[in-house]
Amino acid sequence: MSTIEQPRPATSPSADWWRQAVVYQIYPRSFADLDGNGIGDLRGVTSRVPYLRELGVDAVWLSPFYPSALADGGYDVDDYRDVDPRIGTLADFDEMTAALHAAGIRVIVDIVPNHSSDRHAFFRAALAAPAGSPERDRYIFRDGLGENGELPPADWTAAFGGPAWEPVGDGQWYLHTFAREQPDFNWDHPDVREEFLTTLRFWSDRGVDGFRVDVAHLLLKDLPETLPSRAELAAMDRTSGTHPLEDRDEVQDVYATWREVFDSYDPPRIAVAEAWVATPERRARYAAPTSLGQAFNFDLLTADFDAGQFRRIVTENLAQSAAAGSSSTWVLSNHDVTRHATRYGLPPLAGREGKQGVEWMLAGAPADGVDRELGARRARAATLFLLGLPGSTYLYQGEELGLPEVGDLPGDRRQDPAYHRSLDQGTWTYDGLGRDGCRVPLPWRASGASLGFGEGAEPQPPHLPQPDWFAEYAVEVEDGDPDSSLTLYREALRLRRELQAAETLEWVETGSEDVLRFRRPNGWEVVTNFGGEPAELPAGRVVLASRRLDGTLPGATTVWLAP
Template identity: 50%
Template structure:
């Protein structure tokens, strides 16, 4: 690989591959490893530093692969372990590092361990790997506590022998007991297995949820909450201090490899708590959900950026920035909404979105994100300008939230629709044989294909390529130097090293740009008089 520095992750741009929807090579309508391998040159040319692959392990797919039945193999729909090894080698040859998803909070109910636990019965060592409890009430017919599951309904399911098992997510995803030494040893072995195959790191799913209060006390809440409430201390299953011992042991494993492996946390935590996960002997980076969920308003963004950089600097960690992922409404759609609440696809469907406005603002947000110090994540398809598909037919919906909410919340399928590559009709080159994709694509995506983007010098794809090229080659964008400059209300202006300025106009009026600077890249053209239009970002360099 071209970059051998142990600290490559501090400024890396990482491309998220939702493998089921990326590219289908074998013609079954489902993305696969062969399809990803066929598009590695596209990713290298885009200019990213690494790819992060959502779970590709064997799974019944009750939750898109986040219900893992075997952590050391590949789902047959995606390929084989040998193909995975070839992918890692080919990616490295192109200068791309490979990060996998690991799902340590829970397994699939099809996992051998859980099947053994069900067969062994109450009080057995096999059940100690999970969280089984007796029920409440005279006959034990009531759940052990009042917790709510992420996808709707209770967080407990009763087994035929009368005990209940915990699942913070779907019933098909039983939670592991991380107080059990066997569980800890197993996941340390899983890490080594993939590291030995050349994988460069892991994104840790639900990193804030693995440790539980053994007493399992009631929460007194009426619905599931993704994090502890403000002022709530000692939450029984989110962000508990015991999680940090686990991550210290993982970090020791990663640091034993010559080309050090890295971790990124999916950790939804209260303000000021994220840095605890990124201490020098724990994880390397963490997703910045505050930035993702922040409305595109100058004052709010400045506050989030300041807190992100300064809080993480206390432990020597870089910030990371992200606009979309497989769990969130695509930001073209979010930014086109008339209301300011930026939430996830579980809640914001039904609010109309102006796609032209959303696209313009998404372009501005992209240049803002890529100008900030630290790392950045790109969710597949955002470089094509894709929007959230909010009118999928009900019979096509597969997110577990749809069923668990009694068909009231459509879920996350709209941001997971397979990518359009070429042509004028579905499947737009997603499947080499023209097979029907596992989720239907909109007819108007013919204007959003990689091919159409490539042919248009003003396209979103060309903007991403230009920004990533400048990010690699412009000295002012290297390092972590960052300084705010005074600017009008509704705008952001900051300086990176060596005279590089980023100006973002989120007001409703054009603004003048600083003298003695020339534009390097703009999210849309400047006015003829050189003013920066609303909803526009420009990178400037001192003459």
């Protein structure tokens, strides 16, 4: 791999570093496996700090690395203040954090407050205690219906399929919004609130710079004695802050106390909410400076590669972030969605209904129905468009390599409960085959049993199998190739740092419904042709393009023009 020509400064104490940061999401179990046990680890992350530094990111966000049975990829947490022994120790975490900070890279960790695992000490105590005990009150238990409590308290469905209530054998049932191994906390209990305040301080004291808050909108619940049916829940208003299960106004009281913890550090710790709520106005509440400070906008995850959709989404989200006093967040891929290099090679979302959206996966990857070349061109163009926008951009590991989704994983190797429970229930969630396809371990080399993911004399096979074609996207293949996706990302992040301007933009009319052009306050311009035919290349000094130019602006192409 090539070396860095200019050293980057050490971590700056600026409290506003996050506003226009590039954050790189690491799914630790699939990033780098230094001990060769088939599962990525924290020492593996440390070993790749030079790579991350050369890529040019400002921060990394680590998905859960806590002790877990992996019923949901680590989002079933046994202990919020420790490291899963399969991927490291607290000492390894400290070493990794120190190495990242020395490289000028901040550290954000995932916090999962809606639910614990069923192996958490609180839940073990709840099962050991009788109904009505203080221990059970830390979770949401209800008596079952029927003569002996043999029926669930309500007909609710969990997010991964199947019932949302699980019996414990004594006539009581507990609520789990997700997998049965993920019981929901009762956030009205002071022990639960204190558990997370202690956790926030624990990681902040270890040097963590911020937190990504999982399903931040679900914590507070207000359940009447007679529970509503699933149909009644679906008909309830989700815009008033009074829904019994989600986005209740009182959740902001929780985050106000978290904000006090964040602001007690210098610089203040930051947070970003994953909040799937009904309206932009509701989402803005989580991004307020008195709350978490920033909230993910996922609008582009469900948008086609379409100029009109992109312009509307950008305009709306910039207005929302300005109103909240925050900055916007731009995301094209993460650990929960099909990689955008594949999404953009599929027919438009509007043209896919029912199971049609997963037929390409069922046929394998690459498969009929996916135009991989078109998807790659559009992905590069969309990425350059995003990196030119004001606000922060969140990248997902492997997207800098142009990795497509892996759709043909064997069913017996899949791990995602969304896949297995979709089969059990005959429902289709997460494109029908779950989220494992975007979580396959990264290819670092073009050869070897695990393509450089696993180190050591005899590394174990990766926990999810890599397809043979992954070798085409290996870091060592793309490193130094002037036309590779990795080279494009490195150059884009370098130029972005040089060109960055105030958090506004001005749309420049192009006379074409397929071409978007915007100008930042310092004169930096971004022009994207979302269409299939070439368009006129604007006058100006092109400093970066998502593909080679021929005197025009080809379809599915973005250019940056320097002032």
